[in-house]
Amino acid sequence: MDDAPLKILVVDDEPLATERLQLLLARIGGVDLVGTASDGEAACRMAEALSPDLLLLDIAMPGMDGIDVARELSRRADRPAVVFVTAFDQFAVSAFEVEAVDYLVKPVETVRLERALERARAHIERRANATQPTAVAGKHLDEFWASDLTGLVRIRSVDIDRITAERDYMRLHVGPRSWLIHHSMAALEEGLDPGLFVRLHRSAIVRRDYIAGFHRNVSGRWIARLADGSEQPVGRLYADSVRAIAGR
Missing domain, CATH: 3.40.50.2300 (Response regulator)
Incomplete structure (x- = not known):
């Protein structure tokens, strides 16, 4: 403080x-x-x-x-x-x-x-x-420290399935567990390795190999199907990411 x-x-x-x-x-x-x-x-x-x-x-x-x-x-x-x-x-x-x-x-x-x-x-x-991730100049964020009831937990970036925004906090999802860190989505997008992660929505970043596929909903909006069976809507500003991942 x-x-x-x-x-x-x-x-x-x-x-x-x-x-x-x-x-x-x-x-x-x-x-x-x-x-x-x-x-x-x-x-x-x-x-x-x-x-x-x-x-x-x-x-x-x-x-x-x-x-x-x-x-x-x-x-x-x-x-x-x-x-x-x-x-x-x-x-x-x-x-x-x-x-x-x-x-x-x-x-x-x-x-x-x-x-x-x-x-x-x-x-x-x-x-x-x-809970503030830091990146060395020229390198990507490779780990985070988050707090929970047991104390502090080290989370490797490569283990994160997806990141979702909750007001001023970001939730790191790793399998069935998740942790909150105080950071901005823009800073995470800039700090994470773009070869491993892609931003699909203003409030969501997903690990690329966690994406199982894409489909369009009835309104024509892209939806990402994730490895755990859940779905992540793709923001209109990030539709080009779908095309790049699919090679189209």
Whole structure:
């Protein structure tokens, strides 16, 4: 991250606990409290609407608890970092299974909270850097690093079947699995080996040998049939790619 404030969403079903965190955050520079939520369902809705960088998240809440919230948010491309703030210490193992950055036991002191926020910033920066593919001048991208619940995963370009766009993120499909990276489709098209990959749509790049064939639909639009039996529409701007692959 740069010098932008760390956007924080506080989630706790106890008003006094929420107020204490608000007071502590007011003493700390470089943070922006974007909202508070008193239950898990509201936390998920607000996280989607506000895109916080970090959740200060209670665990023991009625209904959807903090572990459930962290697990739900981990499926999202723009998932925030999570620091658990709880009155109980027996949930630590479960907390780190969902990649919590830190685990604070109430009552939280300012110094301890500051340390957790520093860890959150470092975690967010590492995650952003790890998902940025880089190419050496004159060479093509040959690997990517993506994060998942187990940590960081190395993905070789030659193993990628296809890449699809999901807003500001790209999904790398490898067999039945997939990972999200934060990058642009244009940069990937430029960095990948054009002898191995072809762009078929503004939101799709496919490995050439993963294409099993082409056919036209009722409106005359080209459709690529892929090796797994799925289909990928070909954008009108990329129709020439079909002709080049088919040698026509």
